Amino acid sequence: MNENVDQRLIDGSGILARLRNVSFDYGGKPVIKNVNLELKKGSSYSLIGQSGTGKSTLLNLAAGFLRPKEGSIEILSKPLKGTRKETAIMFQELALFPWQTVYQAALMPLKMSNGKDKNGMEERVIKLLEELGLTELKDKYPHQLSGGERQRTALARGLIGEPDLLLMDEPTSSLDTVTKESIQELIRKQQQKLQATLLFVTHDIEEALLLGEKILLLNGEGSVLTIDNPCYLRKQQRKDLAFYEQCIYLKELLM
Numbered sequence: 001m002n003e004n005v006d007q008r009l010i011d012g013s014g015i016l017a018r019l020r021n022v023s024f025d026y027g028g029k030p031v032i033k034n035v036n037l038e039l040k041k042g043s044s045y046s047l048i049g050q051s052g053t054g055k056s057t058l059l060n061l062a063a064g065f066l067r068p069k070e071g072s073i074e075i076l077s078k079p080l081k082g083t084r085k086e087t088a089i090m091f092q093e094l095a096l097f098p099w100q101t102v103y104q105a106a107l108m109p110l111k112m113s114n115g116k117d118k119n120g121m122e123e124r125v126i127k128l129l130e131e132l133g134l135t136e137l138k139d140k141y142p143h144q145l146s147g148g149e150r151q152r153t154a155l156a157r158g159l160i161g162e163p164d165l166l167l168m169d170e171p172t173s174s175l176d177t178v179t180k181e182s183i184q185e186l187i188r189k190q191q192q193k194l195q196a197t198l199l200f201v202t203h204d205i206e207e208a209l210l211l212g213e214k215i216l217l218l219n220g221e222g223s224v225l226t227i228d229n230p231c232y233l234r235k236q237q238r239k240d241l242a243f244y245e246q247c248i249y250l251k252e253l254l255m
């Protein structure tokens with residue numbers, strides 16, 4: 001059991017991240033206004049909202065890249081003071097290093113956090129690459145991979161440290177439908193396996209319904225509305241009438 005899981009057991013509140021009266025502005029231009037939000041351990045949240053409402057800003061605040069101008073953010077009941085190694089972040093632009101193979105990219109976070117203690121590292125990487133369907137590609141460099149394969153590599157790099165918080169900013173937006181669906185499935189499976197909290201920014205309402213137990217709608221006023229998602233985990237959701245009804249409802253909310 002890693003130290004990260006230990007911490008989850010110690011903190012019995014059931015809440016992984018708590019935002020209290022969080023406000024943020026860029027040079028005086030308000031973006032996030034007085035947001036109160038609790039993200040439960042092991043739950044998944046899709047963050048939607050019109051372009052420019054501040055979704056990426058909120059994600060960057062939760063990642064510790066930005067500090068709130070007012071209010072506070074706590075992770076596992078402790079004030080967030082910067083980035084933390086238990087938070088995995090995945091963006092649309094992947095920033096894979098051109099000189100690293102798939103295997104090396106997945107190994108890097110372990111090497112950085114474990115130093116010289118190589119015990120079990122290789123086995124962990126090999127197992128994860130297998131789960132993500134990357135075994136055959138492990139010696140390839142980013143320029144030799146398709147967009148979906150690069151996303152899976154970025155996913156491996158993010159998941160190898162067994163994060164408790166997954167922050168994803170439109171990671172599938174540049175992918176074709178079939179590849180997108182396979183990545184969504186991998187994200188769902190891995191998030192559930194790790195019992196990590198997922199905060200997933202997307203413009204795609206279907207994707208939001210597939211990945212989020214709850215939908216967080218960031219409105220133009222900079223505040224967040226939490227909406228239950230009855231479609232989550234429903235089998236064959238895409239063929240389900242309730243799924244489409246929920247899509248239409250959310251689209252109307254967004255307009």
Ligand SMILES: Nc1ncnc2c1ncn2[C@@H]1O[C@H](COP(=O)(O)OP(=O)(O)OP(=O)(O)O)[C@@H](O)[C@H]1O
Nearest residue numbers: 026027031049050051052053054055056057058203
């Ligand atoms: N570094 C920055 N400096 C100044 N303004 C910024 C900066 N980053 C974002 N903004 C502004 O803050 C607002 C929110 O941006 P943000 O990227 O968080 O929105 P978003 O909801 O993620 O947008 P989109 O859906 O288009 O990706 C926008 O008006 C944007 O122009």
